[in-house]
Amino acid sequence: MGGTMQGFACAPVERVRVGIVGVGRRGEWAAKRLSKIPGLEVTALADVEEYRLAEGNAALKSEGRAEARTYLGPESYKAVADDPAVDLVYITAPWPVHVPAAVAALEAGRHCAVEVPCAMTVEDCWRLVETAEKVRRHLIPLENCCYGEEELFALNLCRNGVLGELVHGEGAYIHNLAAENFAEVDGCTYFTALRGTWNRWRVKWNQIHDGNPYPTHGLGPICQYMGINRGDRLERVVSMSSRQAGITAFATRQFGAASPEARASYKLGDVNTSLFHTAKGRTIMIQHAVQSPRPYSRINLISGTEGTLCGYPLRVALLPDSDKWLKDEELADLKEKYMHPLERESGELAKKVGGHGGMDFKMDLRWAQCLQRGEPMDADVYDAATWSCLTELSERSVSAGSMPVDVPDFAGKSRM
Numbered sequence: 001m002g003g004t005m006q007g008f009a010c011a012p013v014e015r016v017r018v019g020i021v022g023v024g025r026r027g028e029w030a031a032k033r034l035s036k037i038p039g040l041e042v043t044a045l046a047d048v049e050e051y052r053l054a055e056g057n058a059a060l061k062s063e064g065r066a067e068a069r070t071y072l073g074p075e076s077y078k079a080v081a082d083d084p085a086v087d088l089v090y091i092t093a094p095w096p097v098h099v100p101a102a103v104a105a106l107e108a109g110r111h112c113a114v115e116v117p118c119a120m121t122v123e124d125c126w127r128l129v130e131t132a133e134k135v136r137r138h139l140i141p142l143e144n145c146c147y148g149e150e151e152l153f154a155l156n157l158c159r160n161g162v163l164g165e166l167v168h169g170e171g172a173y174i175h176n177l178a179a180e181n182f183a184e185v186d187g188c189t190y191f192t193a194l195r196g197t198w199n200r201w202r203v204k205w206n207q208i209h210d211g212n213p214y215p216t217h218g219l220g221p222i223c224q225y226m227g228i229n230r231g232d233r234l235e236r237v238v239s240m241s242s243r244q245a246g247i248t249a250f251a252t253r254q255f256g257a258a259s260p261e262a263r264a265s266y267k268l269g270d271v272n273t274s275l276f277h278t279a280k281g282r283t284i285m286i287q288h289a290v291q292s293p294r295p296y297s298r299i300n301l302i303s304g305t306e307g308t309l310c311g312y313p314l315r316v317a318l319l320p321d322s323d324k325w326l327k328d329e330e331l332a333d334l335k336e337k338y339m340h341p342l343e344r345e346s347g348e349l350a351k352k353v354g355g356h357g358g359m360d361f362k363m364d365l366r367w368a369q370c371l372q373r374g375e376p377m378d379a380d381v382y383d384a385a386t387w388s389c390l391t392e393l394s395e396r397s398v399s400a401g402s403m404p405v406d407v408p409d410f411a412g413k414s415r416m
């Protein structure tokens, strides 16, 4: 082993050449966004569909950039990893491709940025940790929600002690994805406005897995507020799923009761709730609901001995008058006073570039800055593993009648 990657930094890489693996909805946007960051250049694209590669290059051209080399096929990530004109591999392919592509990239000496969740099993989380440690290259979780305007504000409040000693957090991914998960990729037979996921890969996952397959949008920011892997750690988790009814109801409405979609069985419960206990005695509740008819929310609640912040919509309550949320003007003053430096510096530009209200751009800007300046990343391979491993742990706890499951100490190296 090459030693801990906590605080790892490497010599500055001023010009960063990026290879994108998976040029779908996420990857194509990434190609455009990355083209707006000085010093970054997309030099390679890989996908299993030729037309996606063409669309990726069209996106680069529309940004005034040169076309990238293209690689086609299910293992095209190997060619990107071996391409000498790539410094960092940016993985935006479906979940099962993340770890093979990341390991190939790291083993070839590239840095690597991986969409979330970075890995879908505990064993694969360990593979990422052990490979990054061995080759001493960055593995960056692409957790854009850590860079949301409200999450950055919450982070800055926590770091400045405004909420006191932190005790409890809540996060979620509540987003009705039924229509987009079933949308046809080409031709969009049923939902002309939506481009579907490739080969309905997300629906296929939901057919055979329960628990929380997409935990990091809620968990990542709360872990950063609490300094998880930086003084505290996730110790154990219990998880419970409701029954599945939402996908079948949607498919019946949309395709008819006799359709294969309506008659298929789906394992994923409509609402999954997981509850962590940390080594310092804090609790974190994380929910996943992607087939419920309700508005989008990541909850984003963080509570301490001096106050509480809660999102959707943003509210803050502080002692001594903490039984009421702050008035609009008081909240505006607090937001101005504790605006995160990254938001102050790049928030406006990020909103103009777009991508989930600008958080995608701030995320990319930050890892690029860290690489270009030779500084440690905001989130490292241990965070990637800690935030992602709930995918398997939640499913294990659900299938064991919600029994507690230990969370591996990826940063402390005690393999369980």
Ligand SMILES: NC(=O)c1ccc[n+]([C@@H]2O[C@H](COP(=O)([O-])OP(=O)(O)OC[C@H]3O[C@@H](n4cnc5c(N)ncnc54)[C@H](O)[C@@H]3O)[C@@H](O)[C@H]2O)c1
Pocket (backbone or CB within 6 Å): 021, 022, 023, 024, 025, 026, 027, 046, 047, 048, 049, 052, 073, 074, 075, 076, 077, 092, 093, 094, 095, 097, 115, 116, 117, 142, 143, 144, 196, 197, 198, 199, 201, 356
């Ligand atoms: N952070 C966020 O806000 C956010 C939002 C949406 C999706 N995501 C994540 O982004 C990733 C991609 O999601 P998406 O919605 O763009 O999916 P998508 O189906 O639109 O795109 C996936 C792309 O990968 C390609 N692909 C499939 N197998 C491949 C392989 N073996 N090698 C190379 N390419 C391959 C497909 O052809 C497609 O172009 C997922 O990990 C997902 O969880 C993150």
